[in-house]
Amino acid sequence: AAYDIARGMQYLHSRQIAHRDLKSLNVLIDKDNHARLCDFGFSRHWSDTSPMNSSIGTPHWMAPEILMKGSYTNKVDVYAYGVVLWEIATGKLPYNNLEPKKIIELVISKNIRPEMPTNISPELAELIRNCWDRKPENRPSFDTIIKTFKTKKIFFPNTHIDQFVKYMNESATSTEVLDDEIEKKIQELKDGNSSIETLIKIL
Numbered sequence: 001a002a003y004d005i006a007r008g009m010q011y012l013h014s015r016q017i018a019h020r021d022l023k024s025l026n027v028l029i030d031k032d033n034h035a036r037l038c039d040f041g042f043s044r045h046w047s048d049t050s051p052m053n054s055s056i057g058t059p060h061w062m063a064p065e066i067l068m069k070g071s072y073t074n075k076v077d078v079y080a081y082g083v084v085l086w087e088i089a090t091g092k093l094p095y096n097n098l099e100p101k102k103i104i105e106l107v108i109s110k111n112i113r114p115e116m117p118t119n120i121s122p123e124l125a126e127l128i129r130n131c132w133d134r135k136p137e138n139r140p141s142f143d144t145i146i147k148t149f150k151t152k153k154i155f156f157p158n159t160h161i162d163q164f165v166k167y168m169n170e171s172a173t174s175t176e177v178l179d180d181e182i183e184k185k186i187q188e189l190k191d192g193n194s195s196i197e198t199l200i201k202i203l
Contacts, residue, residue, distance in 0.1 A: 002088055003149055004035035009081060010142035013074055018044050022080035023061040024087045046074055059100040064134055067104050075136035082131025089117050089156060123153040
């Protein structure tokens, strides 16, 4: 589910569309147990000449720059994704006992985040922290997040790694397959195990 959501957001951002209301409530599970994004009422094409500055969304998942009512970028979706990853890891609602006004106050003034669960891997915890970093420029893109999943180090407890890797491979686009092959050949070239002619042929 975490991977499906990232893939959906990767596609939206490739089309220069910001969701702006990503949260667990806007993720559906289809008959094949695949996660699907929904509710695009707040979505925005960010190539518009006017900057995004509307204070919209749900405080539990809203990035600090939205809460402070300033201008912002599509990185607000990455922040929300970090909170969704936390939800998947814990099965809980973020800031469950706090009123929305209190959440806004604490995120802005104290830079608080939901308490990180202790049963997840350091790599997953690091990804979550990177996603909800206060500085938008420090948050990874969804392209980077997908690549991070492919390192096989990002998974939840009790994940069947082989099945997950198989799913990632089966859902890869032709462009991703080609990119992976190019990266592999470049590394082989650096290691002295391939030739420039082989790389040129692929390119």
